[in-house]
Amino acid sequence: MTQTVSRPGAGARKAPLPLDVEAIRADFPILSRTVRDGKRLVYLDSGATAQKPLSVLDAERDFYLTCNAAPHRGAHQLAEEATARYEAARATIGAFIGAPADEVVFTRNSTEAINLVAYALSNAATAKEPEFRRYAVGQGDEIVVTEMEHHANLVPWQQLCERTGATLRWLGLTDDGRLDLSDLGTVVNERTKLVAVTQQSNILGTINPLEDIVARARKVGALLLVDGAQSVPHQPVDVTTLGADFLVFSGHKMLGPTGVGVLWGCYEVLDALPPFLTGGSMIEVVRMEGSTFMPPPQRFEAGVPMTAQVIGLAAAVEYLQQLGMDRVQAHEEALTGYALAKLAEIPGVTVIGPPDTVARGGAVSFTVEGIHPHDVGQVLDDLGVEVRVGHHCAWPVVRRYGVPATTRATFYVHTGYDDIDALADAIREAQRFFGVAQGEVS
Amino acid sequence: MQLQSMYQEIILDHYRNPHGRGLREPFEAEVHHVNPTCGDEVTLRVHLDGDTLADVSYEGMGCSISQASVSAMYELVVGKSVPEALETGEHFMTLMQSKGDASVAEKLEDELEDAVAFAGVSKYPARIKCALMSWMALKDASARALAATAAPGTHPTTPVGGDKA
Numbered sequence: 001m002t003q004t005v006s007r008p009g010a011g012a013r014k015a016p017l018p019l020d021v022e023a024i025r026a027d028f029p030i031l032s033r034t035v036r037d038g039k040r041l042v043y044l045d046s047g048a049t050a051q052k053p054l055s056v057l058d059a060e061r062d063f064y065l066t067c068n069a070a071p072h073r074g075a076h077q078l079a080e081e082a083t084a085r086y087e088a089a090r091a092t093i094g095a096f097i098g099a100p101a102d103e104v105v106f107t108r109n110s111t112e113a114i115n116l117v118a119y120a121l122s123n124a125a126t127a128k129e130p131e132f133r134r135y136a137v138g139q140g141d142e143i144v145v146t147e148m149e150h151h152a153n154l155v156p157w158q159q160l161c162e163r164t165g166a167t168l169r170w171l172g173l174t175d176d177g178r179l180d181l182s183d184l185g186t187v188v189n190e191r192t193k194l195v196a197v198t199q200q201s202n203i204l205g206t207i208n209p210l211e212d213i214v215a216r217a218r219k220v221g222a223l224l225l226v227d228g229a230q231s232v233p234h235q236p237v238d239v240t241t242l243g244a245d246f247l248v249f250s251g252h253k254m255l256g257p258t259g260v261g262v263l264w265g266c267y268e269v270l271d272a273l274p275p276f277l278t279g280g281s282m283i284e285v286v287r288m289e290g291s292t293f294m295p296p297p298q299r300f301e302a303g304v305p306m307t308a309q310v311i312g313l314a315a316a317v318e319y320l321q322q323l324g325m326d327r328v329q330a331h332e333e334a335l336t337g338y339a340l341a342k343l344a345e346i347p348g349v350t351v352i353g354p355p356d357t358v359a360r361g362g363a364v365s366f367t368v369e370g371i372h373p374h375d376v377g378q379v380l381d382d383l384g385v386e387v388r389v390g391h392h393c394a395w396p397v398v399r400r401y402g403v404p405a406t407t408r409a410t411f412y413v414h415t416g417y418d419d420i421d422a423l424a425d426a427i428r429e430a431q432r433f434f435g436v437a438q439g440e441v442s
Numbered sequence: 443m444q445l446q447s448m449y450q451e452i453i454l455d456h457y458r459n460p461h462g463r464g465l466r467e468p469f470e471a472e473v474h475h476v477n478p479t480c481g482d483e484v485t486l487r488v489h490l491d492g493d494t495l496a497d498v499s500y501e502g503m504g505c506s507i508s509q510a511s512v513s514a515m516y517e518l519v520v521g522k523s524v525p526e527a528l529e530t531g532e533h534f535m536t537l538m539q540s541k542g543d544a545s546v547a548e549k550l551e552d553e554l555e556d557a558v559a560f561a562g563v564s565k566y567p568a569r570i571k572c573a574l575m576s577w578m579a580l581k582d583a584s585a586r587a588l589a590a591t592a593a594p595g596t597h598p599t600t601p602v603g604g605d606k607a
Binding site for chain 1: 479
């Protein structure tokens with residue numbers, strides 16, 4: 001991995017970008033629309049949800065046009081074809097993260113995938129089947145998260161602890177937006193049942209060093225869940241070297257449709273977990289007195305699945321594979337370095353998160369002195385620059401850094417230097433509008 | 443730019459120089475309201491004299507719209523009876539639902555005074571909640587204050603210190 005360290009104040013340089021932005025933009029029809037009275041759409045909110053290339057839309061449409069049926073049910077030809085496409089998509093998506101197909105469980109999104117694990121762990125405590133009790137969580141047990149987590153990787157664990165009497169503990173943050181691992185040895189201990197940590201912060205952009213956490217979790221026999229919602233779309237992720245037991249990610253943040261997410265789990269662990277949602281297609285035998293369940297991944301996929309979305313996600317994966325995830329990461333790193341340098345040139349702008357591109361992804365959060373992020377976002381929007389404002393579903397993070405909220409720009413494969421120039425110009429316009437513009441630093 | 447329609451000079455004035463800001467005593471009810479999508483916050487106290495809003499005091503943080511709205515509301519409701527103030531709140535709600543229809547704003551000019559300047563906010567659905575937060579807090583606090591004064595001695599929602607004066 002190459003690392004370009006931007007030096008604030010050294011001037012923003014436009015090195016050639018690894019991806020052909022103009023060619024890629026042609027695949028995203030939405031990017032040619034205008035907003036707010038004819039302004040070019042500068043979409044810098046891929047971290048919330050990504051735009052979709054035509055190939056993803058075509059894949060979904062083709063499924064409905066040619067072989068729509070409920071997979072894993074019925075014996076007619078359409079059902080066979082739908083099942084084959086659904087399972088082929090599972091294999092494609094699994095291969096993208098280095099996983100065999102039977103370790104890939106489809107959920108609605110990352111949030112549901114995390115809830116699936118959290119509920120399976122509390123269901124394990126009351127399961128009548130002894131083989132499902134292996135990972136039961138109860139009183140005296142501990143769950144460890146970090147202060148950097150998205151609410152989706154925090155609230156389900158708070159709730160698990162409330163249901164079971166377990167205790168929630170967490171790793172804190174350093175002033176420069178990194179995980180504080182100084183007390184890893186005490187926070188993760190023999191009582192720890194599971195550690196849940198994000199691979200890339202959705203608000204700070206920090207890419208976390210997972211090696212130390214993996215080693216510590218292994219040593220004490222705790223499960224490790226990695227939230228990949230912001231990493232899998234933006235960098236190569238391979239579960240064979242990740243060292244985790246679970247990885248979750250969302251289709252809609254990686255050019256795929258909404259309504260589909262993935263829980264990857266090490267087969268041995270998945271196989272020892274009781275179900276979360278129950279009903280059709282996850283059962284083996286059903287009698288009035290009780291039921292038995294299918295092996296993974298079917299055990300965790302109750303009801304008719306989101307077949308078209310899964311097929312769309314496989315098309316998104318193929319699109320990303322054609323670009324190459326190494327190049328996607330390098331592209332975003334170049335953009336991030338440029339953005340950090342551009343923002344450093346604007347007096348009154350403070351980046352919340354790592355100040356350089358070392359172990360950092362393309363989520364750039366910042367504050368503008370004297371203007372609330374909502375008001376910053378409003379002026380940016382008026383100029384066609386679409387960013388996220390607020391606490392980004394990571395309220396403890398903004399609290400930790402003593403700001404009420406931030407403005408956040410996130411980049412993806414269609415982002416170019418022109419988008420970041422538009423962002424910087426719009427921030428200056430916001431400062432003029434609210435009368436807080438300061439002298440330039442050069 | 444369309445921005446001027448939302449950020450009227452009156453709004454920016456209220457934001458920069460808020461009227462009535464600061465938590466004061468006495469009060470019969472205190473509430474804390476947040477706008478969970480963005481983290482805007484207001485703590486608001488109501489002091490009643492009979493059913494008249496003798497004082498509305500507040501502290502808050504958030505965007506210009508949320509903070510200017512509470513300042514304009516303060517000017518508008520202090521001295522009114524609770525039912526009158528709530529009626530004004532209903533007018534403000536109507537304004538927020540007007541989707542930028544200028545005729546709605548014109549009709550409400552007398553009732554809403556400075557607060558009619560928020561008409562431009564109604565064109566931006568994501569910001570309407572910012573403008574309404576303080577009015578929701580006032581409605582909540584007034585109901586609690588009325589309940590507290592109707593049953594003296596029981597201040598279930600009032601923090602310690604609420605009835606010192």
